[in-house]
């Protein structure tokens with residue numbers, strides 16, 4: 001990867017974005033900035049921003065953009081400052097998620113003299129999202145993930161390791177998936193359009209297997225250089 005290659009990964013719930021982000025960051029040996037992880041770390045470590053965010057999360061709301069952005073800014077800033085003269089390549093997962101966050105995102109990059117090279121958009125059909133998520137089962141004891149069709153447990157609805165009954169995550173229930181997809185489209189489609197106009201979008205067919213999606217992402221990033 002060329003020095004200071006800044007990429008953003010975007011995709012619907014169920015698109016396998018988290019897994020792909022780790023693989024891509026690994027492949028290019030670049031720093032992965034995952035909003036979910038940063039938010040969790042701040043809450044767990046009870047930082048000022050974490051405590052502020054927790055108030056919203058505990059009430060079932062999303063943490064406000066300003067708080068999330070401040071957390072990310074801290075991480076990016078200290079990373080860049082420690083890397084003077086060295087490669088500062090970054091991959092963002094789950095951020096920015098909408099135009100509001102993107103405005104702040106662009107300010108951060110500006111301040112640090114960085115610019116975005118590509119937005120990798122994993123495009124997946126709704127019916128495939130439903131098929132993946134509604135068939136997902138989790139062991140409540142060891143958190144092992146199963147898929148009823150592609151990766152079923154040996155015995156009906158029991159964890160192979162713990163022999164306890166598998167559960168469906170609240171997030172994977174059909175009504176919740178529908179809502180999550182709606183929110184995602186409403187917030188993120190305008191962002192994709194924004195970057196499409198700037199010719200920065202690398203669109204990937206997310207309906208394929210995880211291995212094929214990864215190959216396509218790497219090919220796409222190499223072309224975006």
Ligand SMILES: [Zn+2]
Pocket residue numbers: 139140141142143144159160161162163164
């Ligand atoms: Zn288990």
